[in-house]
Amino acid sequence: MRAISQAFGSPTKCCSQRPKILSTPHSTVSLRYFPHGSIPLSQPAFAQVAQHRPTNCPASVRTLQRSIHTTAIRNNGSPPTTALFQASDLTMDEYHKLSDKALDDLLLFFEDAFEFESEAGDGWDVDYNSGVLTVNFGKKHGIYVLNKQPPNKQIWLSSPMSGPKRYDFDVRKGVWFYHRDQRTLGTLLREELSRILRRDPDLIVLPLA
Incomplete structure (x- = not known):
């Protein structure tokens, strides 16, 4: 000791x-x-x-x-730093103007498509009322619903193929896009409509950039 x-x-x-x-x-x-x-x-x-x-x-x-080794905390709730699109800070008037135009143009597109499309089947129908666009492709393909969401300044989509998505507007690119996958509303609709109409998606010209 x-x-x-x-x-x-x-x-x-x-x-x-x-x-x-x-x-x-x-x-x-x-x-x-x-x-x-x-x-x-x-x-x-x-x-x-x-x-x-x-x-x-x-x-x-x-x-x-x-x-002591520290690890940076990653914020998984925010979009990636290399995001192709960014949600713009729209005024309410700008939002209504842009969303109304998008849904009005899609209404005309589907009306023409259902009238002249040889693949159009029974029960195919389109309706637009109070900011809600409903596109019915019958029992075989299901129903698409696109509606305005003024509180979020978004357009919401419910697709029978890909499920629900929420689209923001990028003023710089002039497109409605989904922030999680950085894909535009037009791109998704072209791909899914190509399966329903059985044609090349590049041949489907939507009124969306």
Whole structure:
């Protein structure tokens, strides 16, 4: 016991002193023991590590260093930094003008398609009322519903093939797009209509950019 005491010093002198933990924005944090009442000196930049070292404790107890690796937190609720489209901050008047035009143009497109399309079957119908466009492709293909959502300044789509989606408008690109997959409303409708009409999607010209 005497040999151990001589090697490491008196436990009542040293070990009774509690360590002070210095938290820094740097990836490495030093944990050091300081005498009671002492204040650690800080350095600029990211490494605020105290320089003061007590002399009454052996080196094996004075300093304990530990590396703490931090990981950046990813915000999964926001669109990717390389997003092709960005939702524009529309006024309510701008929103109504743009959404009304999109749904009016789609109404005319489907009316013409159902009149001249050879694949049109029984029960195919289109209706637009109070901001809700309903496109019925019968029992075989189901019903599409596109409606305005003024509180969110969006157009909502319910598709029998791909399910529900919410579209924002990008003024720079002039398109309605879905922020999760960065695809436009026109692109999705062309692809799904090509399956229903059994034709190349490039041959389907929608009134949407």
